[in-house]
Amino acid sequence: MKNLVVKNYQTEQGQALDTNGARFTVKEIIPTAEATQLHANFVEVEPGNFAYSYHWHEINEEVFYIISGTAAVRTKNGEKVLKAGDAITFPAGPEGAHVIRNASETEKLVYLDFGHESALEIAHFADIGKVLVLGPTTKGMTDDVK
Secondary structure: OOOOOOOOOOOOOOEEEEEOOEEEEEEEOOOHHHOOOEEEEEEEEOOOOEEEEEEEEOOOOEEEEEEEOEEEEEEOOEEEEEEOOOEEEEOOOHHHOEEEEEOOOOOOEEEEEEEEOOOOEEEEEOOOOEEEEEOOOOEEEEEOOO
């Protein structure tokens, strides 16, 4: 990170994403171009939706901190229900597989997604059989080879 950054999830403009059935908004705290050792984003998920897809990271570790709403987090060991003030950690590797969805029918889920950022990362999306490869000059998704 090259600069001191102060941001508020209520005032930041976000990017709406709709990928593989996941519909959510990401509000960057640390822009990708400035991430050298960690990442941080506010994520908003409307009722009935989830963020990203069920996946795990080869290298990066993540932490979700619930700001508001109710989250249902699918893990390798089953589903965990989280509320505002809760945090959950995801280690690198298959043990850290996860997907988060909004468990409320009326309230928006808002959480902070932060963690380690490696220059090279591989994320496995088990439900759709894809692998995402991210590097300094590469970004792409391909079929997962088992």
